[in-house]
Amino acid sequence: MTVIVPEPVLEGSNNSQDVENYVKEQENDGDLSLDGGFVVPDSNAFGHSFRDYEKEGERKATVEDFYRTNHINQTYELAKRKKEEYGKLDKTVMSIWECIELLNEYVDESDPDLDEPQIQHLLQSAEAIRRDYPDEDWLHLTALIHDLGKVLLHPSFGEQPQWCVVGDTFPLGCAFDESIVHHQYFKNNPDYNNPLFRTRLGIYKENCGLDNVTMSWGHDEYMYLVMKGNGTSLPPAAFFIVRFHSFYPLHRAGAYTYLMNDEDKDMLKWLHVFNKYDLYTKSKVRVDVEEVKPYYMSLIKKYFPEKLRW
Numbered sequence: 001m002t003v004i005v006p007e008p009v010l011e012g013s014n015n016s017q018d019v020e021n022y023v024k025e026q027e028n029d030g031d032l033s034l035d036g037g038f039v040v041p042d043s044n045a046f047g048h049s050f051r052d053y054e055k056e057g058e059r060k061a062t063v064e065d066f067y068r069t070n071h072i073n074q075t076y077e078l079a080k081r082k083k084e085e086y087g088k089l090d091k092t093v094m095s096i097w098e099c100i101e102l103l104n105e106y107v108d109e110s111d112p113d114l115d116e117p118q119i120q121h122l123l124q125s126a127e128a129i130r131r132d133y134p135d136e137d138w139l140h141l142t143a144l145i146h147d148l149g150k151v152l153l154h155p156s157f158g159e160q161p162q163w164c165v166v167g168d169t170f171p172l173g174c175a176f177d178e179s180i181v182h183h184q185y186f187k188n189n190p191d192y193n194n195p196l197f198r199t200r201l202g203i204y205k206e207n208c209g210l211d212n213v214t215m216s217w218g219h220d221e222y223m224y225l226v227m228k229g230n231g232t233s234l235p236p237a238a239f240f241i242v243r244f245h246s247f248y249p250l251h252r253a254g255a256y257t258y259l260m261n262d263e264d265k266d267m268l269k270w271l272h273v274f275n276k277y278d279l280y281t282k283s284k285v286r287v288d289v290e291e292v293k294p295y296y297m298s299l300i301k302k303y304f305p306e307k308l309r310w
Helices: 017-027 060-073 076-086 096-105 118-132 137-145 148-153 183-188 219-229 236-244 262-280 289-303
Strands: none
Touching (some): 076 219, 148 219
């Protein structure tokens, strides 16, 4: 039997429609149109439903084993340690495009929807947003760079294991929400039985803001640190998208909204726009890299320094 990963309702709600209504309220709050007319495809590159973690297939065992390891090892202390280590940005100096080219060597083991090199996913999502939102060039570039933190997999960055780089992200320091994919494996995580972390709020306060929350460590958090440390002129929404695009329990299931402040809620509308293109544009049809490269190089020059510290 095929089981789709559940998307529970917002905390305290008895109606799953509340999540959808919450999203629509955020998207309608402002003058910009947040519906680019994107049509969600019926199936992923393998002919299956998107994010179907139980579909029997060649990648099911690999993906489940990934999340087992991830959920056992992603602890509050590990995330704090990794953030301190990689936040120094002392691994190398290179341009955005040089980083993109490094990702050609890798396939994300946590992704049940695609097994193409990362550069294709970046360009597929960026080109689809460019088509539907031609005037939001910052959003085109955000799509191009959102996964560049996966460079942590490269030997130059310590060749970090995939469980410490990719996959859905979630808050640490509080209870693990049941909407997190393969939630059952958290029972073997040292934080699971820590009395400080077992409650709904854990070490946090209601509406404390996501900036004050320690997220599981991975490419999202790392690229966010790279952006902050190198003085990009991209808008705040770009930072929010990059840092939380893998936070599916929040933007797909409506979990952890009680940790958000008003600024987070304002940024969330753009994350919902972006997420459609991040998730549903994965395809076996490749983008011609050389054809689109000049456009993206112009955006990189506009928003980033020529060389960045990583």
